[in-house]
Amino acid sequence: MNEQLKLSSQEQAELLNISPDYVRISMAAAIELGLKPGRIHGCGCGCINLLQNYPEGCFANCSYCGLARERPGLAEENSFIRVDWPLFSTDLIAEKIAEKEAESSVGRVCISQVQDHRANDDLIGITRKVHTAAPEVPLSGLVNATTMTVPFLEQLKEEGIDIIGYGLDAVTEELFIKTRGKEASGPHDWDYHWEMVRAARKIYGPLNVNCHLIVGLGETDQDMVNMFYKLKAEEIAGYLFSFNPEPGTTLQDQTRQPIQRHRRVQLAKYLIEEKDAERDVFQFDENGFITSIESEEELIQDTIDEGFPFMTNGCPDREGVMACNRPYGSYRPGEEFRDYPFKPTGDELNLIREQMQLNGELRAG
Ligand code: SF4
Ligand code: SF4
Structure with a gap:
């Protein structure tokens, strides 16, 4: 075992740059705040995404995740996390957010938790630093359901967080157990995730709670469509991600979904959420993949022309425009x-x- 892992929490805090005093930031956000040089093709970055940092990465073990406990190497050594999520002092990031806010405005800041015994206290610590520096900036907490509680959800709201996100990721219980729960030697439980999703929904209100959903973990389109209807009925937002195999993870050899499938799922989601498409318009093959959408040609073509179905899904800024792209x-x-x-x-x-x-194969009816 690496020597760093034998240190107590107190020793780690003193010797290593860990949360809450240090935090990782997405490369796009680091560029946006002037912390890294560069330019992102075709877009500004409306959301500053932050991620807690501990030497072990995360104590959960999701089979697709670059931070998973059993992925070889320290989180610090993993290229995914080193290259894509540079580390800075939380005070410096808070200062840069305040500067940016004074210049124009920052769409949103999101603080992501990992599974760690310090993660709840540190979420409060990081939130306070950002909220004190830039009190008007909307804040999301992308929280870990497994260590969440109702009183803590209430406290986060008092601290200024107005949206709660959960990485549900897998859209069926079976797939969840396989990729995040017992079968992956991970701590996550499907029922407890839903308990915490619904508790947050009660506290934060309609569409102020979201579940991240990954296309390509092993689910069918029908599973996805079922999840879209379920979330819609409960006024919980669903945000799509695309599975991208991470070297060194259990799922490193699983292939990505064809782009055709991703586009169809994106269109189906938008038709359900925004155009009130009924269940029976979606036709599936024997494997559960969409073969046709039996809806008016004009509706489908107009929906595609809107462009929105194919945009990143994410939390909004204070005007309600998607910020987290x-x-x-x-x-x-x-x-x-x-x-x-x-x-x-x-x-x-x-x-x-x-x-x-x-x-x-996909035709309008
Ligand atoms: S809980 Fe999140 S950060 Fe931790 S291994 Fe799972 S997906 Fe990765
Ligand atoms: S969609 Fe919301 S909760 Fe998810 S990463 Fe973006 S800001 Fe955070």
Whole structure:
């Protein structure tokens, strides 16, 4: 075992740059705040995404995650986390957020928890630093359901957090157990996740709670569609991510979903959420994948033309416009967009149509 892992929490705090005094920041947000040089193609970054930092990464063990406990190496040594999420002092980040807020405005700040015995206290610590420096900036907590409690959810609201996100990730109980729960030697429990999702929904109100959902963990389109209806009925937001195999993880050899599938799922989600599509318009093959959407041609074409179905899903800014657009969250620089951090138009829509093969197997009724 690496020597660092033998240190007590107190020794780690003194010797290592860990939360709450240090925090990781997404590369896009670091560029936006001037902490890293560079430019993100085609978009600004409306949300400053922060991630707690501990030498062990995360004590959960989700089979697709670069921070998982059993992934070889310290979190610090993993290229995913080192390259994509640079580490800075929380005070410096809070200061930069305040400066940016004074110049224009910061759409939102999101603080992500990992599974660690310090994570709840440190979420409060980081939230206070940011909230004190920039009191008007909307705050999301992307929290760990397993260590969440109702009183803590209430406290987070008092601290200024107005949206709670959960990484549900797997859309069926079976897949959840396999990738995040017992079968993955992980601590997460499906029922407790739902208990905490619903508790947050009660405290924070309609659509102020969201579940991140990953397309490509092993679910079918039908599973996805069922989840979209379930979330809609409970007024909980669902935010799509695209599975991208992370080297060194259990699922490193699992292939990504074809882009055609991703586009169809994005369209189905938008039709359900925004156009009130009924269940029976979605036709599935024997494996549970969408074969056709039996809806008016014009409705489908107009919906595609809007461009919104193919944008990144994320928490809004104070005007209600999507702020968390996570450039490179679902694809690497140079790869095709899975979700667009801006509204696709013109040639991008032509490409989306091609990718979806709407005139092939998928037809409007
Ligand atoms: S709980 Fe989150 S950070 Fe931890 S291993 Fe699972 S997905 Fe990764
Ligand atoms: S959508 Fe973005 S801001 Fe909202 S909880 Fe998820 S990562 Fe955070």
